Amino acid sequence: MDVNTEKFKTEALKALNDSTSRSFLDFFLPVLSMVRDLGLSSFPDPVAAVEKARAIRHNAVSRLGDLLETFEKNAIKLGTKVYWARDAEDANAYIMDLIRTNKVPYVTKGKSMISEEIGLNAALEKNGVPVFETDLGEFIIQLLEKPPFHIIGPAINIPPQDICDVFMAKAGMKNPTTNPVELGYAARLFLRDKFKHMRMGITGVNMVVAENGTIINVENEGNIRFNKSAPDIQVSVMSLEKIVPTMEDAFHMLRMLCRNGTGQKLSAYVTMDRGPKKDNDIDGPRELHLVILDNGRSRIYENPRTREVLQCIRCGACINICPVFRHIGGYPYGWAYTGPIGKLLNPLFLGLDRTSDLFGACTLCGACKKVCPAGIDHPEMILYFREMNMAGNRMLKGKGSRLSQKIIATCAAMAASHPGIWHRGTACGRAMIRRLGPVGQALLSWTRHRDLPPLPETSFRDRVKPD
Amino acid sequence: MSQNTRDRILNRLKKAGTMTPDMHVELPPLPHAMMDSDELVQSFILNVTAAGAEVHHVEQGQDMSNILTEIIKDTELTRFIVNDDTVFKHLELDIWAAKQGLALIRASEFNDRRSYTDAVFDVGTAGFTTVDYAVAESGTLVIGHHQGHARLISLAPMIHIVLVRTDQIVPVYDDVIAQGLFNDEGPSQVTWITGPSMTADIQATPFKGMHGPKRLVVLLRK
Numbered sequence: 001m002d003v004n005t006e007k008f009k010t011e012a013l014k015a016l017n018d019s020t021s022r023s024f025l026d027f028f029l030p031v032l033s034m035v036r037d038l039g040l041s042s043f044p045d046p047v048a049a050v051e052k053a054r055a056i057r058h059n060a061v062s063r064l065g066d067l068l069e070t071f072e073k074n075a076i077k078l079g080t081k082v083y084w085a086r087d088a089e090d091a092n093a094y095i096m097d098l099i100r101t102n103k104v105p106y107v108t109k110g111k112s113m114i115s116e117e118i119g120l121n122a123a124l125e126k127n128g129v130p131v132f133e134t135d136l137g138e139f140i141i142q143l144l145e146k147p148p149f150h151i152i153g154p155a156i157n158i159p160p161q162d163i164c165d166v167f168m169a170k171a172g173m174k175n176p177t178t179n180p181v182e183l184g185y186a187a188r189l190f191l192r193d194k195f196k197h198m199r200m201g202i203t204g205v206n207m208v209v210a211e212n213g214t215i216i217n218v219e220n221e222g223n224i225r226f227n228k229s230a231p232d233i234q235v236s237v238m239s240l241e242k243i244v245p246t247m248e249d250a251f252h253m254l255r256m257l258c259r260n261g262t263g264q265k266l267s268a269y270v271t272m273d274r275g276p277k278k279d280n281d282i283d284g285p286r287e288l289h290l291v292i293l294d295n296g297r298s299r300i301y302e303n304p305r306t307r308e309v310l311q312c313i314r315c316g317a318c319i320n321i322c323p324v325f326r327h328i329g330g331y332p333y334g335w336a337y338t339g340p341i342g343k344l345l346n347p348l349f350l351g352l353d354r355t356s357d358l359f360g361a362c363t364l365c366g367a368c369k370k371v372c373p374a375g376i377d378h379p380e381m382i383l384y385f386r387e388m389n390m391a392g393n394r395m396l397k398g399k400g401s402r403l404s405q406k407i408i409a410t411c412a413a414m415a416a417s418h419p420g421i422w423h424r425g426t427a428c429g430r431a432m433i434r435r436l437g438p439v440g441q442a443l444l445s446w447t448r449h450r451d452l453p454p455l456p457e458t459s460f461r462d463r464v465k466p467d
Numbered sequence: 468m469s470q471n472t473r474d475r476i477l478n479r480l481k482k483a484g485t486m487t488p489d490m491h492v493e494l495p496p497l498p499h500a501m502m503d504s505d506e507l508v509q510s511f512i513l514n515v516t517a518a519g520a521e522v523h524h525v526e527q528g529q530d531m532s533n534i535l536t537e538i539i540k541d542t543e544l545t546r547f548i549v550n551d552d553t554v555f556k557h558l559e560l561d562i563w564a565a566k567q568g569l570a571l572i573r574a575s576e577f578n579d580r581r582s583y584t585d586a587v588f589d590v591g592t593a594g595f596t597t598v599d600y601a602v603a604e605s606g607t608l609v610i611g612h613h614q615g616h617a618r619l620i621s622l623a624p625m626i627h628i629v630l631v632r633t634d635q636i637v638p639v640y641d642d643v644i645a646q647g648l649f650n651d652e653g654p655s656q657v658t659w660i661t662g663p664s665m666t667a668d669i670q671a672t673p674f675k676g677m678h679g680p681k682r683l684v685v686l687l688r689k
Contacts, residue, residue: 028671044495055490062487065480072473077651084473094469136677137668156671163669180669184677191678195623196588212649222622222664222679228656229618230584240476247649251640252494265514265605269679270659277655280614282574282583284655294472298479307483 001119001147004334005346008357011332021149021157021329028156032320035263036371042265043255053256054375056249057311060241064301064310067210067243068292074213078275081289088118091291095120095202095235096127098289102233104129104200108191110217110224111135112204113151113314114237114293116336117349120202132194134223136187143170149330151316151338152261157329191223201227201285205238207253207313208290211246215273215290218257225269234285236273240292241301241310253313256373260315300348303395305384309344311374318368318378324361333358340368340378344385351397352389359385430455499604499638507603511636512687514606518662519675520683525630531686532563538593538626538684539567545591546570547628551615552597554630560595574617587623594620594680595628600643601636607661608685609643611654618656627663627680633689 004011015021043049060067072082085091099107107124109115109131121131121142133142137154141147143166148154155163160178167173173186206218215236217224228234244250258264277284300306319325319339330338337345343362347355359382368378385396390409392400401409415421434455499510512522525531547564549555551573564571577583586592596616600609608629612618621627637643640659648657664679675681 024671031671044498048492048494052492052494055492058487059489062485062489065477065483068480069477084469084476086472086475090472134678135668136666140668153668153671155668158669160670180672181674183669184666184674188676188678192588195678196584214649220664221666221677223677225618225622225658226678229622247644248641251644254640264518264661266607266659266661268518268660268662268665270661272657272659274649274653274655274657278613281612281617281655282577282580282614283618284612292476294476298476298483301480302483 001116001122001336003350003354005350005355005358007334008332008355008361011334012328012361015328015332018329020159022327024157025326025329028150028153029320029326032152032262032316033371036260036317036320039259039263039265042259049252049256050373052252053373054311056244056253057313057374060244060249061301061307061310064241064243067245068240071208071210071213071243072292074211075208075215075275075290076213078213079288080213080215080273080275081287083289083291085291085293085295087295088123088293091118091237091293091295092120092123094289094291095237096124096129098233098235099124099127099129099200102199104233106130106132106194106198107200107202108132108134108194108198108223108227108231109138110201110203110219110227111138111154112202112237113336114204114239115202116148117239118237118293118295120237132191134191134194134227135219135221136184139171139187139191140166143167147331148338151314151319151330195226195230198227198231200233200235201231202235202237203227205236205242205290206257207242207244207250208238209245209247209250210243213274214247214250215288216250216254217271217273218254218267218269220262220264220268222269225271228271228273228285229283231285233287233289234273234276235289235291237291237293240294240297241312257313257315260317260371260373296349299395306348306381308376309341309348309381311376312341312345313374314341315373317371317373318376321367321371323363323365323367341376344376344378344381347385347396352385352393353397353399356389356399359389426459430459497604497639502603502638504633504636507636507638508633508687510603511601511606514603515601515608515662515685516606518606519665520606520662520685522685522687525686525688528558528563531558531560531688534684534686535563535628536567538628538682539569542593542626543591544569544593544626546572546586546589547593547595548572548574548587548620548624549595550597550617550620551575552630554597555595574620575615583617584619587617587619590625592624593626593628594622594624595630596621597630598635599648600646601631602638602640602643602659603636604639605661607640607659609648610658610660611648612656612658613654616654618658621658621660622664622679625676625680626682626684627660628684628686629660630686630688633687 140155276288666677667673
């Protein structure tokens with residue numbers, strides 16, 4: 001997947017002027033947040049249910065190494081072939097090797113963020129292997145060559161006429177229509193043929209269970225079920241943090257994932273894989289491969305200030321509530337992850353220097369942290385990124401600060417720690433700003449996107465100071 | 468390569484180690500845990516209906532025949548594929564199917580995977596299965612897949628008909644854990660079905676039958 005995080009500001013401006021997408025954001029995201037709240041209200045104690053989920057994710061990530069080792073042992077016992085991939089290139093090469101060895105003519109895929117992260121489609125297509133996304137939204141944006149707009153509705157903002165045009169051109173649709181249901185059935189018809197003759201299906205993983213080696217996927221359409229039932233070979237790709245200790249924990253996280261994502265008590269289909277098919281089973285994969293991907297996560301884990309991000313379950317609750325995302329949608333984020341979680345993951349995978357506009361574009365309102373069922377403190381980590389970016393942290397690839405910024409920061413720190421200098425400085429600054437007037441203010445870059453209200457003659461402190 | 472990578476990853480994770488003590492949160496039980504059997508059935512019906520399934524009560528074989536006759540009316544169905552379960556014989560499903568001119572085939576009767584795949588993907592096919600359990604808390608059907616219960620018969624056809632006994636309804640998901648579906652010798656896949664296949668990916672317009680069944684019909688019998 002191309003990295004476009006450095007175009008955040010220009011893409012955000014474009015998105016702000018896109019009235020079609022804006023109308024969807026205005027309608028769709030508040031509805032998703034509302035159904036989330038309704039879904040959680042079905043728990044006897046919704047607050048405790050969220051706290052329980054946060055505890056499960058915290059505890060799982062705390063002992064990640066041990067859990068992964070236990071899981072691997074149990075999964076292998078069930079017949080799953082486990083491959084540990086160092087990075088994107090390693091994971092893609094393993095999958096490509098499976099395709100070559102088994103002479104697979106094409107692959108179908110279930111929606112997965114991790115395949116976006118490793119650029120799997122591009123890697124396979126570069127090697128001449130056709131790839132068919134099978135989630136409806138992903139299928140549409142694959143044909144249109146667009147990035148996902150939203151984690152749950154990747155093509156939710158695309159006008160039906162655009163979908164009609166691309167289906168006529170690339171998906172064998174015979175009769176033009178802009179009816180969403182008819183468009184959906186046209187996609188069903190086209191992909192059904194792919195499912196019927198498929199040799200290899202590739203999916204992501206929502207979670208695995210350490211105590212018994214189970215691999216779990218959550219979906220509504222049934223495409224992931226096809227990818228795990230129809231082919232000879234199933235390849236599931238998981239990021240190494242997607243693990244819970246027990247089935248009991250898995251069930252609670254499923255309850256939370258579905259309620260937080262779409263407000264459902266449980267999605268239409270949850271599949272739990274327990275190894276490949278048995279010899280006498282008539283369907284199911286004869287080989288089940290699980291790729292466990294690091295791609296920098298073990299480094300993220302080593303830093304106690306960033307480890308918490310690995311607790312994420314990709315429910316999308318933070319995205320739906322974020323006031324910035326609600327205005328600009330997913331395109332400006334420029335890589336696999338969007339919204340508040342994208343402001344944490346993209347910088348950690350790509351470096352602070354290429355993503356500073358992402359974590360810069362945050363009001364620190366804390367809505368994301370409040371709704372997160374995994375217990376992630378997004379604002380705290382964003383502040384940490386800003387600090388490390390200015391400090392030029394080498395591990396996180398911080399940009400470092402300019403000389404002028406260093407001088408300003410040093411002066412501000414000195415003034416803030418010396419009350420006398422502070423009071424004289426603010427009085428002086430006040431007088432200067434009052435003299436600038438509106439024309440002068442317009443010349444300041446600070447006021448380009450902000451209003452600077454007229455300042456009163458005396459400060460609040462002076463007015464309330466006892467005589 | 469994978470072994471070296473594995474060791475390096477695990478060593479790094481273990482070396483970084485646990486930095487904070489475990490958190491513990493006690494949850495009040497879900498209301499379903501305190502329900503009697505009638506309440507469980509009612510809760511199951513409520514939830515499975517809310518998820519988009521149709522529910523019919525079946526007291527005896529005749530009821531089922533009437534319901535099935537209604538279901539196949541105005542369709543192009545030519546065959547039912549079923550899982551291995553003697554209940555279909557007891558309910559004289561084969562006799563009803565013969566009267567309707569429908570073929571009734573068990574998935575395990577197919578000689579090879581190709582002919583099975585052709586049949587299960589055919590537009591004239593409906594899937595008719597039993598379940599291992601049903602869960603009241605969300606109206607979910609639980610199926611373990613093995614030689615006698617193939618995966619695609621509840622997925623590829625446009626109609627999936629499911630026979631559920633009321634004594635198969637358990638209160639919550641956790642009640643299924645101890646029932647053998649997750650033993651090492653158990654099924655290779657356990658599927659949890661809550662309503663028909665659905666999506667709202669175009670203009671947030673919801674519709675059923677995106678890839679899997681458009682109709683999920685639950686026949687509930689005591």
